[in-house]
Amino acid sequence: MGLRVFVLAGEPSGDRLGAALMRGLKTLAPDVFFEGVGGSLMQAEGLRSQFPMEELSVMGIAEVLPKYFDLKRRIQETADAVVAMQPDVMITIDSPDFSLRVAKLVKDASDIRTVHYVAPSVWAWRPGRATKMAKVIDHVLALLPFEPPYMEAAGMECDFVGHPVVAEPKASEAEIGTFRAAFDLGDAPVLLALPGSRRSEVERLADVFGAALAQFKAKHPDHRIVVPSASHVAPMVREALANWPADSLVLDPADHAPAEFAAHKRAAFATADLALAASGTVSLELAAAGTPMVIAYRFNWLTWQIMKRMALIDTVTLVNLVSETRVVPECLGPDCTAETIAARLDQVLMSPETQQDAMRLTMERVGEGGDAPGLRAARAVLARLP
Incomplete structure (x- = not known):
């Protein structure tokens, strides 16, 4: 047997x-x-x-x-x-x-x-x-x-x-070109928005992400916002985008064959010059693609009160932890506001190179x-x- x-x-x-x-x-x-x-x-x-x-x-x-x-x-x-x-x-x-x-x-x-x-x-x-x-x-x-x-x-x-992120394929130049052409992005700079893969995360983060991105877009109107979504939350994400900047677009697995969606997602991560993401393993996906990021997360009030009293560390972002740096900005709990997120996005956009060494070191340490x-x-x- x-x-x-x-x-x-x-x-x-x-x-x-x-x-x-x-x-x-x-x-x-x-x-x-x-x-x-x-x-x-x-x-x-x-x-x-x-x-x-x-x-x-x-x-x-x-x-x-x-x-x-x-x-x-x-x-x-x-x-x-x-x-x-x-x-x-x-x-x-x-x-x-x-x-x-x-x-x-x-x-x-x-x-x-x-x-x-x-x-x-x-x-x-x-x-x-x-x-x-x-x-x-x-x-x-x-x-x-x-x-x-x-x-x-x-x-x-x-x-x-x-970590499994080190085994994921990297986007090719051809995939990036195909992705940009498929969504009529031209040579516009891209900002990834990643409000989570759980319904509870999208419910909690969609409004504040949308408001923060509206403030960011007011200062940087050339940026296109791309939202790669998991299939089971894609309808929620589409609904939330009604209140986001008008030219935001969703990558929905339902719209593509699996291989095509995977290629588009890889290309989106690789071509983006900035990302706003919920806390979680997505920070390693962004590090693998070399995409500078801001991490944000809202907790239920009770969960936040308990966690902040029990935490033994001062960061939740894996790139910060593995690289033993604090170069990735975080907007957590009461700091997860549109104004704070927009300000952090501005800071990273102005100095994206500050995260590059930490992202490379992180990937090496997790098994690349x-x-x-x-x-x-x-x-x-x-x-x-x-």
């Missing part, structure tokens, strides 16, 4: 990680069999998701509360499915509030080996999470090079496997130039199986 793997992801970034890991496992163990929960990318690799992954894409303490009973039911259903399958390994990917509850139920009922992909940011806040996690997780796959010591100190095995992270992750999983 071949390798049996239960794999669980809860949001788009986890879906990308899971798909790359599945490809790696299929390369190293061709007879592998998968069950679990995931999005379209993992399903394309052979997973039949037990329920829509989007049900789990919830962020923030206050945001989770209204969906508590639905999430609790899915936690039990998922754990029951793992125990029924009796896989060689269960791999949970990010989404720790869901994943680790599933892992606890699985460990309570079995001795199934558990792997968690993406180390919790215990270096940022709630350091006790590592110790708690070690009760239900055997092995951690870390995206950032400074994370393994934190996990090992708590009693878990841990391997740095690199080595094996693909999905393959490294698969190799780490297989190497530590009993």
Whole structure:
């Protein structure tokens, strides 16, 4: 019988990680069999998701509360499915509030080996999470090079496997030319707007992004605003753009074949001279493209009050953290206002070179130039199986 793997992801970034890991496992163990929960990318690799992954894409303490009973039911259903399958390994990917509850139920009922992909940011806040996690997780796959010591100190095995952004293809000059022609951009400067991949993020950020971009456009009317969107939030983004500068355009996956959309998105990142983005892994995508950025995020009031009291770091942007600099401006919580964002965009536009060294160093440190992270992750999983 071949390798049996239960794999669980809860949001788009986890879906990308899971798909790359599945490809790696299929390369190293061709007879592998998968069950679990995931999005379209993992399903394309052979997973039949037990329920829509989007049900789990919830962020923030206050945001989770209204969906508590639905999430609790899915936690039990998922754990029951793992125990029924009796896989060689269960791999949970990010989404720790869901994943680790599933892992606890699985460990309570079995001795199934558990792997968690993406180390919790215990270096940022709630350091006790590592110790708690070690009760239900055997092995951690870390995206950032400074994370393994934190996990090992708590009693878990841990391997740095690199960040998947380093394996993404870069836009060619031909792709950039095709993109500009397709959207009638000419030689206009481009500003990327990235208000998030979750519905809750778009709801929270669309208005303030639009107002900030209107102020920016008043001073820099030649800039075109391009909004690459995830498919499940694209309708919301289109609706929000009714109140954005009139010539803003959305890149919607529904309008293009998958390969064409991917090429347009790569080209948009590569050709932009500036980006405004929600906090998250998108900062690494921008760094890979060499696109200077401003990071902004609004939190629910309760979530912000709790986070600011528990934070152990003074920045949330991965480029700042990995490069050990603070060159990427942030507009977080009460500072996430149109006026502040517009001012920061102006500053970066005037001195974009200040971020270039930090972005290059970041990419080197997260694994650029080595094996693909999905393959490294698969190799780490297989190497530590009993």
